[in-house]
Amino acid sequence: MFEVREKPEMVERALLVRIYFDPREEDEAASLLEELGELVSTLGIGIVESVLVRSRQQHKKHICGTGKAAEIIALAKAHECDVIVFDNQLAPHQQRTWEREGDTCVIDREEVILDIFAKRAQTKEARLQVELARMQYALPRMARMWGHLDREGGGGAGGGGAANRGMGEKQIEVDRRMAHVRIDRARRELEEVRKQRATQRKERERLETPHAAIVGYTNAGKSTLLNRLSGSDVLSKDMLFATLDTTTRKIELPDGQPLLLTDTVGFVRNLPHRLVEAFKATLEEAVLADFLIHVLDATSPEIERFHDTTLEVLKELGAEEKQVVTVLNKIDLVTDPETLRALDRLFPDSLHVSAATGEGTERLLQKCSEVMADRVRRCHYRIPQHRADLVSLLHRDAKVLTTDYEGNDILVTAVVPASIAGRLESFTELPA
Template sequence: MFEVREKPEMVERALLVRLYFDPREEDESEALLEELGELVSTLGIGVVEKLLVRSREMHKKFLCGTGKAAEIAELAKAHECDVLVFDNQLAPSQQREWERAADMTVLDREEVILDIFARRAQTKEARLQVELARMQYALPRLARMWGHLDREGGSGGGVGGGGASRGMGEKQIEVDRRMANVRIDRARRELEDVRKQRATQRKEREKMETPHAAIVGYTNAGKSTLLNKLSGADVMAKDMLFATLDTTTRKIELPDGQPLLITDTVGFVRNLPHRLVEAFKATLEEAVLADFLIHVLDATSPEIERFHETTLKVLGELGAADKRTITALNKIDLVTEPERLAELRRLYPDALHISAANGLGMEALLLKCSEVMADRVRRKKYRIPQSRADLIGVLHRDAKVLSTEYEDNDILVTAVVPASIAGRLEEFGI
């Protein structure tokens, strides 16, 4: 039966490698290699060394030359590693060649991210998205997964006679490919059903006319911690990459009394595999459909500019680049150097300085949200006849009622009213 392999479960010691080909890419390559270390550690695999390797040109077999490949393989063996992890994306044939040369498991950045996602997915939607992405990744790699059967080619003497003219391994590969394609099609259908359910839920939210904000940003920037602080929710918030894979939406009240739905989204990462962007489109489309975005940046990160660019790039791919956005520099309380604070103010002059962990700047953030949505609501006073109890019901359902008084046969109501129902109540305004 076709199964996506779980090799990271069996490894404990890893050598990390990133190959780069342009001298101008050295600094960025070094930063990406450090990030790969965090990703691998998230899987619980120990990192024994990180190796940044420059190759003058890209080779088809190993990406680098055979001599350099032999050196890397020997270094991994000297460290007694049981896995080689490449920050580069490896073709199936290159992965096979590296496994032959090093005689150990070889992973690339995409497979590492897929395995993290597989462990973190909680809801049916997230699990389906991960399953689809992992199977699409594994399909062209089935040949090496059945390499242990290559020696079991049949002769004519077995049961079934001439039916063994093709090797058992080849037969199993064909069976697995069919099963893989069946499972991919099934996952796509089930995911489409889940997306339809989400669309129905979204329509219900839109009927309520409640404004909606999505928290976006690089992975581990503090998005879930911010949602917890604003809403009192209990979303998992840990100092690890991709702690959140499932969207969580909570309702809060802004200072002007207006309700606001806030959604926590999956974090972005540089070189996010394209198939994951596609697979997680249903999750990330919360960012596309939100009224505005809260872009959270980790003020303590030396890579903050690149993280900012990565998030904007992914939002652009999703069609959300033009959304109204509030930028928030999180963990600002941990930035103590005056020079660094001045640099952050220069880079992001309009950003709010917050700390989701201790609540610093939360009031300013909520006020900013109110400003962004000011065109949607008005604070109004109405004199409504008691005979029009239906309008009182509309106010309680779709607006924020601040006070209610009775005078003769009228009801005096003060409320924060969204523009969608303001017209129906205009004749009763005071």
């Protein structure tokens, strides 16, 4: 009933518009407009033209001046567009003005991202997060969406009826009230999901399993890297926001230590603030991880901006102090030596990796072992057979490498986490 947009299932022809104000921002604006094209294409909408518009100052009515607005509307009509998509964030009254004057559907970058999220969300948590963000976005826009029902109704005749609508209450007021009810319900259900996730985290913490979150710009190859390292089959496609649901896999590092790897939703520039808030339950994996693996697309000409965007979102989440392992992915596609040198100058401590071919992944795993080195140590133990409980402990909470028997003793070599090392110290025979 409450959709961000009541529109046909298939919108075929879109005009993309980015309005900028400072001449120094032209390159950045062009890059953002190109990214908007990728986002719109992800929805399966055809793009007839992309227009970069400079305005001397912001105007309350259209963002740009009335003359520029008339030109944009004329261009949309000339192309017979179904929709005008703005890369700028539109206030509700601006959106209504553009639609009224242009007599066509008008949406902004935030609505595009919300529509993508709505199509891709799979788990209950992600669907709740999408619903919450969409309802918060839709609420101030209901005057536009429900204008045909903006009339008073009294008593029980027609419309919502007395059971739903009070005396003299407009349909839009009923809908707003119902929207608030749905927002409150989504928040309550999300809180339950967060409690469940907290319980799962406590179990992980009890087992002292180290945890890394894979973060980065959308379409950088995070899911492909997780698949390569874990042998799993998480959805990985060459499209923006292919992953919306958190996926965690357990792998084994070269020193035998287990590591939980979590794939997270990709970041974009100008990510709507309400989406950061709505997706806190998913993105908090980055906050709670022991360290982060920041994946960058080495082939992207915008790699530096994408890097900065990810760091900005991490800062907003409170994860900026985490140790970060920087990975330059798709390195097999970079063949120019000067480009490689430039990347190394930009990111001097980064690792060269190709998630597609496996190049560099062994070095990445070794780096993860080094990051978590203080969490484990490799030891030889001589344990009397009557203390088989300690052997069981090693099998449960450590990585047992070898087991042998000598007289009445059990000889065990294991990679042991710090959490249990103290209980076995008196049985240490010699360091491995």
